[in-house]
Amino acid sequence: MPRLRLRHVLRGALAALVPFALLGASGGPAHAEWPGAAPVVSRVETTDPVVFITIDDGWFHDPAAARLLLDRRVPASLFLLPGAYSYDSGYFHRLLDHGRVRIENHTVGHPDLTTLDAAGQRAEVCGARDAHLAEFGDGPRLLRPPYGVYDATTRTTARACGAKAVVTWTYDLTTWGQWTPPTPELKAGDIILLHFNETLEQDLERALALADAAGLTPAPLREYVPE
Template structure:
């Protein structure tokens, strides 16, 4: 007896049962919503890898982001400073799409031939341009061409950045075909990082196969830890769904303490996280106490220095020399409704 003919009645009964359920749902509610998991959330993650794209933002950044989001993954973009300055909307789109943004120098020069002061100026200018465009200051630095020395690493560290090279070179910059890029990426192991580039069609065409290969090996795209430079879980967050529209900006009423006042707004909200901007008035030296609602977690802070209480839910932010406005990114981690509450603002 044919296995096809023997299994057909069973499949037919199952199909009729499914159609019956769907018909009932439509009759009752008028709408049936089918939820499909993204590749990254569907996979069992036994390890994480870092997908990185250098030299952006470019005129092709939007196309790259579309492919990444279609495959349900997040990646790290190592941006060139002058590109970020000249393509601000593309840099903003990277962050809005859930990507992490790193520093890749101002103009992709051979930095090891620079003096220490030149290195400092180059990386500082780049971080400022990226922060101006995206609202977040880079915590990661990738030296152009992978060329580095102890002086460059020291300069990057002084600016609050971890140097990240790569474990696997996709060779996309060297004219690699789609199949070659996919083959190179298949060597990735847990914790490792791969070098790819913005603006290359073959790279975009390879992403779907790269993700499929990772999923087959129970590996998931993750973030690069600023502490270790290795790929880790992205704070338990999933990529923001395509078409996510940020809700209207809201303001958290701030109580005042001492002779200063702190006002918080949420200018950007995405599918898995949101930004909070806090402006302090009435003092140039201050301490702002902010409470979060668990399991939400702050992933990035800029223009301020934070310390945490023992619970890990209350932080005190003080100025770090970058003015009276600071900000931070908070991951929802399953709670999308809560917002940080400012408990006090103390001058001095």
């Protein structure tokens, strides 16, 4: 093949490849970007004199704890499992309708998310989001991974499933059996973890007393976590 013709053939071949190279570099339709990682929040950086009450799981529906939340108008983030309200959703509807609580994401089945692949994590997190939205009409914006355990996949999955942050905690003030939690000196921005168990009323009373002693007021966590 004459040299001039060969040069034209090569130039044409390269020109044909350029659009495909640019498409890949620009993240075109064939390479849709995965959402960025959600931040991890164990306490909120704030100068406001506030503390955050969070309550996990939802299995034990204590009327006394509900009355305390309602009577004291406590803003609380409820990280619920769908199964925990499947047999008595009215308990949580009353808290939503008459109190200052928000329903947040705690997965479907409470697994250690780090033992699951990306598809498994997405099924757990997005599945809980869909269940909460269907039941309460409000999608969760915060994810608490079970046991406070997460990895890089959890953070990207959280964002993909609508959560703006992965939330752990500063202090766990849950009473478990004979074990009594410590009595910390709370500071502004601390996140308190409680659970819907048999001791929730007394645990909540203790948490509120500790906050009051520190000059802190419970505040809605979702409003303090930026988009």
